Amino acid sequence: MQDGSYAVTGRALLGEDLREEHVTIVVSGGVITSIEPCSGSSDRWIVPAFFNAHTHLGDTVAMDLPVRGSLAELVKPPNGLKHRILAATPRTELVRGMRASIAAMVATGTAGFADFREGGPDGVAALREAAAGLDCRPVILGRQGGERVSDGAGISSVHDVAGAEETVREARGAGKLVAFHAGEKNPDDIDEALEFEPDLLVHCTHATETQLCRIVDMEIPIVVCPRSNWLLGVAASPAHPPITRILELGGRFFLGTDNAMFVQPDLLQEMAFTAAVYRAPPVEILRAAISGAALAGRSGFIEEGQEAHLLAIDPRKSNLSFSNDIRATIVKRLDSSGVSRNILTLQ
Incomplete structure (x- = not known):
């Protein structure tokens, strides 16, 4: 033609x-x-x-380090292990690692992804450089000042960061996305995150029934990351994250792969694991691996x-x-x- x-x-x-x-x-x-x-x-x-609705691609440079420790010791900002590794890694190596992970996503059918990007404005610029020329479009949710030059704010637990109110206010004023990590290890930070009426919640692994009902009523999609949750020890049963209950309540969930430090950013693997462990209908799992494209302003x-x-x-x-x-x-x-x-x- x-x-x-x-x-x-x-x-x-x-x-x-x-x-x-x-x-x-x-x-x-x-x-x-x-x-x-x-x-x-x-x-x-x-x-x-597919659309990978939650990644941390900068962590590629720390892939499969033989590490031990609590979730906070590994990934809590600003001094968790991953943050110390990112700070000590040359920018060129960070870009090379992220680009390699994006290429791996393309090879497994992913056309876009939403990344919580550390490192402020330079971190955002580094991810844009890594993605340049590849058939995989990033939605970048910045941190540490990167919110101002990205597609929105990727906020850790409200218990982990200061100044969430100002960050959300600035993002809203600029018409940008607001996303929170919440409920990964317990439900204690979900209600506070909901007070900000975010566009997206990541994890909700341990959301209570009341919290899930509130999230569904507010029409907030939840990104679940099953393999990461199991590998990091915050999930040990099909009840967490509560995929079945989200569907029963009429809520929306997207699939993400989370930290490249621990999990390959491969939605084919993520779907197969979710089907085997959570027994959700395949059509719902496949839809969840596609519909995160809404974060990029398209249906997918x-x-x-x-x-x-x-x-x-x-x-x-x-x-x-x-x-x-x-x-x-x-x-x-x-x-x-x-x-x-x-x-x-x-x-």
């Missing part, structure tokens, strides 16, 4: 309900311009690209008028061709070898 347009045909997962239909999708200028039924046959699967789903961030999967390359449920197979079995083409058209 001319003028940078292209068409792709296959068994696609369409809309927010991820319904399977055999279609031809036409893309022009990076936007899906039409989705038409197709009577032919194609073995290709076309699915929305395959719909006319939406930006085209698509994955083409060739199930013939493996035993996936025997699938009786595309959505379940993507969630439980897909790995990077099954992604035959990333059609990630960024404008």
Whole structure:
């Protein structure tokens, strides 16, 4: 097709309900311009690209250090182990590490991510440098002054930082996002975070029933990070984070991978772990791995008028061709070898 347009045909997962239909999708200028039924046959699967709704990619430089300690000793600002490592690492090495992790996300089907970025304005600039030219768009939630030059404020627990009121006020005044870590190790900081009416809560691993009801009533999405929670010892049962209860209450959850220091930023692994441990319906898990794109101002789903961030999967390359449920197979079995083409058209 001319003028940078292209068409792709296959068994696609369409809309927010991820319904399977055999279609031809036409893309022009990076936007899906039409989705038409197709009577032919194609073995290709076309699915929305993923959005990793919570990362700390700077931690890549500390990957899999043999460390021990409490959650606070490892990651609490400003003097947790990760913060000391970040402060001691040359900027060029931080950029190189973040870029390598972004490339790993692209290889596993991720088209965007939301990162809590340490290091103030220079930390934000370093992540932008790391992401430059890669088909994966960052939403950067700055800290330590980085809020002023990023997409919003990525605030740790209200018990860990001073001046949250001013940070939120400035972000709101600039029309930017406000996100809080809350409820990771206990529920004690969730109510205080909710007083700020944030756009996003991360973790809520130990949210109480009352808190969950309040979060759902306020229509605040929760980013859950199951593998990180288990590895850091703040979760040890399918009740935490409370994915099943969030769904029962009609709430929204997104999937994130959290600290690259501990967990590979791979949403395919995250979905498979979540399916095995939490037994949530595969369609809900897949939706959670896509819908965080709302943080970037888009739906993330395959719909006319939406930006085209698509994955083409060739199930013939493996035993996936025997699938009786595309959505379940993507969630439980897909790995990077099954992604035959990333059609990630960024404008």
